[in-house]
Amino acid sequence: MKRKTKLIHGGISTDPATGAVSFPIYQVSTYKQEGVGGHKGYEYSRTGNPTRFALEELIKDLEGGEAGFAFGSGMAAMTAVMMLFNSGDHIILTDDVYGGSFRVMTKVLNRLGIHSTFVDTSNLETIVSAIKPNTRAIHLETPTNPLLKITDIEEVAKLAKEHGLLTIVDNTFSTPYWQNPIELGADIVIHSATKYLGGHSDVVAGLAVVNNKKLAEDLHFVQNSTGGVLGPQDSWLLIRGMKTLGIRMEETEKNTAAIVDFLQGHSKVKKVFYPGLETHPNHAIAKKQVRGFGGMVSFDLGSAENADKFLSKIHYFTLAESLGAVESLISVPARMTHASIPVERRAELGITDGLVRISVGLEDVEDLIDDLNQALE
Numbered sequence: 534m535k536r537k538t539k540l541i542h543g544g545i546s547t548d549p550a551t552g553a554v555s556f557p558i559y560q561v562s563t564y565k566q567e568g569v570g571g572h573k574g575y576e577y578s579r580t581g582n583p584t585r586f587a588l589e590e591l592i593k594d595l596e597g598g599e600a601g602f603a604f605g606s607g608m609a610a611m612t613a614v615m616m617l618f619n620s621g622d623h624i625i626l627t628d629d630v631y632g633g634s635f636r637v638m639t640k641v642l643n644r645l646g647i648h649s650t651f652v653d654t655s656n657l658e659t660i661v662s663a664i665k666p667n668t669r670a671i672h673l674e675t676p677t678n679p680l681l682k683i684t685d686i687e688e689v690a691k692l693a694k695e696h697g698l699l700t701i702v703d704n705t706f707s708t709p710y711w712q713n714p715i716e717l718g719a720d721i722v723i724h725s726a727t728k729y730l731g732g733h734s735d736v737v738a739g740l741a742v743v744n745n746k747k748l749a750e751d752l753h754f755v756q757n758s759t760g761g762v763l764g765p766q767d768s769w770l771l772i773r774g775m776k777t778l779g780i781r782m783e784e785t786e787k788n789t790a791a792i793v794d795f796l797q798g799h800s801k802v803k804k805v806f807y808p809g810l811e812t813h814p815n816h817a818i819a820k821k822q823v824r825g826f827g828g829m830v831s832f833d834l835g836s837a838e839n840a841d842k843f844l845s846k847i848h849y850f851t852l853a854e855s856l857g858a859v860e861s862l863i864s865v866p867a868r869m870t871h872a873s874i875p876v877e878r879r880a881e882l883g884i885t886d887g888l889v890r891i892s893v894g895l896e897d898v899e900d901l902i903d904d905l906n907q908a909l910e
């Protein structure tokens with residue numbers, strides 16, 4: 534099955550009980566048992582719900598894994614995955630991960646004895662030098678947020694296997710439409726499904742996919758024990774959003790290429806960060822591992838004042854946290870999504886005050902370029 538077909542026919546696309554082509558919302562918490570233990574596969578909706586299961590099967594098929602899991606947010610998915618580890622374990626993560634991922638590792642999970650080190654995972658040697666006897670996993674975000682650095686998943690997964698570590702990939706930016714980490718050797722994939730998978734700025738959700746039975750059993754145990762599950766209504770919204778992921782990603786790609794071209798030629802733009810650019814330091818790896826470069830672009834306007842002036846003039850790019858929606862969104866990472874990262878660390882990473890990040894949407898690209906142009910002028 535090709536990818537666009539899988540988005541429509543993957544998972545459980547039709548309700549086996551009724552034939553309903555739109556999988557029904559099973560708005561239910563518990564299930565009648567004919568005798569003790571005599572149920573039809575569902576006992577209680579924290580443990581399993583048919584609508585959530587249809588979504589979990591769909592993301593499993595899209596990522597090519599063994600089992601999928603749906604959570605109340607991307608952060609809930611990441612936290613559940615981290616609950617696979619024990620006190621005393623150490624995780625290596627990409628240095629410019631999403632601010633919330635940095636926060637949960639350094640302000641919450643550290644209190645439970647799960648330690649972390651953040652390194653530039655686009656450089657294998659820095660990963661090797663961060664491995665300790667208690668390291669258990671390497672957690673990658675690629676492309677990164679907001680500087681769009683690329684890590685070679687295949688190479689990291691090989692290295693991880695040599696050291697007996699798990700490879701976890703946050704695939705939010707690329708989505709399974711453009712990138713399949715499990716095929717490249719990763720063990721676990723995480724999504725903030727709030728972004729491209731949902732695609733319409735109307736649902737907060739997280740997904741995880743694992744590549745073997747043991748991890749599937751362990752993560753289901755954590756999901757059921759800690760309970761951060763996605764409800765049936767939001768599961769249904771996600772299934773609906775994901776049906777159009779392919780055409781949305783294709784169209785986003787075209788709009789983004791035109792916008793990157795425009796930004797590169799503008800004198801007020803100091804630097805453009807986009808993995809599709811041949812000048813991007815990791816362009817060769819990106820070309821090897823993704824089928825599309827995505828709709829996220831960052832550019833530097835030189836100062837916070839310039840960024841503020843620009844933002845006060847822009848119309849079609851909505852100033853908001855989040856990304857991956859039909860509407861174009863814009864943010865200033867240093868003061869929004871990455872504000873929870875200490876200022877010195879942001880400076881080290883190159884997340885400057887003048888850095889603006891856009892998530893290119895599906896408006897007419899001529900309108901988007903005209904809008905950027907007038908705001909820059």
Ligand SMILES: Cc1ncc(COP(=O)(O)O)c(C=O)c1O
Nearest residue numbers: 606607608631703705725727738
């Ligand atoms: C790359 C990435 N991972 C994880 C998250 C967290 O997801 P959520 O906001 O759904 O909890 C985000 C949110 O912006 C993100 O951008």
